[in-house]
Amino acid sequence: MYSYKCITTYNGTKYNGWQKQGNTPNTLQGKLEDTISRMLNENVEITGSGRTDAGVHALNQVFNFKCSKQLEDNFADELNGYLPKDIRIISCESCSDRFHARLNATEKVYQYRIDTSAYGNPFMRDTAHHVPETLDIEAMKKGASYFIGTHDFKSFCSNKKMKKSSVRTVYDISFDYSEANSLLSITFRGNGFLYNMVRIMVGTLIEIGLHKRDTESITAALEGKDRALAGHTAPPNGLFLADVLYKE
């Protein structure tokens, strides 16, 4: 068997998320598996670095798969020829047969984009969350600083039945504001993120930016380990899986 590591970017607007689930049509995993399987004329299963929800995008999502044939150098180009234009393969390279896109990931980077224009940028409807009210970005930065480090993020997870550890390490949260298009981008780096964790952190930071809660409430939410103590789940359209890093 041959092993391959692929990097894909997709506009998640029209998809029911990454993970193939029963008969749910139109998942990214399903679309990629079906297309690769048809091209190679064998049943291929792909393993993503993690799921993305319906409407969430990826700048660089990583997946791996095994197959019985050695692929040509132009396989990525050929695959792009068969895929819809909103899913693109950036690269596809031979890898160790021990490589596992999810288990071997050491760091993930997510970006959340907020359109702060008064009227709502008509070119960012699917790729940014529109918040027309004035955001206190300095307060949001202060609030974000409480997330940095190793914490139990149980309050920032939508999965109530989660039995595994909800402790994660957030390495960095950076803010970038582009005057030109009134776009606020918040980039999160960490060793991993729980289900909906980035969106709940963003929802909480937005509430802080709107002065609907104070910055210290984040410490209380982390300590309380109760989803009700955190803010709302920000919508999926602003979220991008930006990068997945591996020790190599």
Add this chain to the structure above:
Amino acid sequence: MYSYKCITTYNGTKYNGWQKQGNTPNTLQGKLEDTISRMLNENVEITGSGRTDAGVHALNQVFNFKCSKQLEDNFADELNGYLPKDIRIISCESCSDRFHARLNATEKVYQYRIDTSAYGNPFMRDTAHHVPETLDIEAMKKGASYFIGTHDFKSFCSNKKMKKSSVRTVYDISFDYSEANSLLSITFRGNGFLYNMVRIMVGTLIEIGLHKRDTESITAALEGKDRALAGHTAPPNGLFLADVLYKE
């Protein structure tokens, strides 16, 4: 009668261009006129600074209209409440009753965006023209320099029956390349542009960038006054009406 000047931005992907024409559904002018007329309960006609073709976008399109009622200060916000999200009103202000969005315009700015990524950015499908082959940008800049100044642009116009002067002045053409997203933006400033003129100039520059024609062919095309001497018409999705300027 009261007179108003409005600035609008729209994603033209789903529209049959700016101009209302007979029964053509889904034009920007038609959508705006219908919505404003219904809000004010009177027949309003709007005058745009110029047409944009089907699939062409606007960052700042200007139009004016007259009506019998004085509008409230929050009219733009209210209008946005009734318009689809891919058409937004940036501002709506009282103006002189002699103001005419098309006749008074002294300068227009268009931007054309080219996605130069190998695989085609899935987030720019409607807002950039994808050219995966390597473009010689220096040659394109050299070619563009021949457009600057006052010329008869007859070869760069799709309207064969044009009886008015096809002499226009191009003030400036600037190139901006963003490494981050492999995006080449070409910005054209001039006192006015003929039908499809920017798209034909871009199509010609792309042919130069691909070494399918030489830079001097632009001089020959300008002098020859024959559409066949210029390049192809670049597709509409990369074109943005960026600004319309008035002497004030």
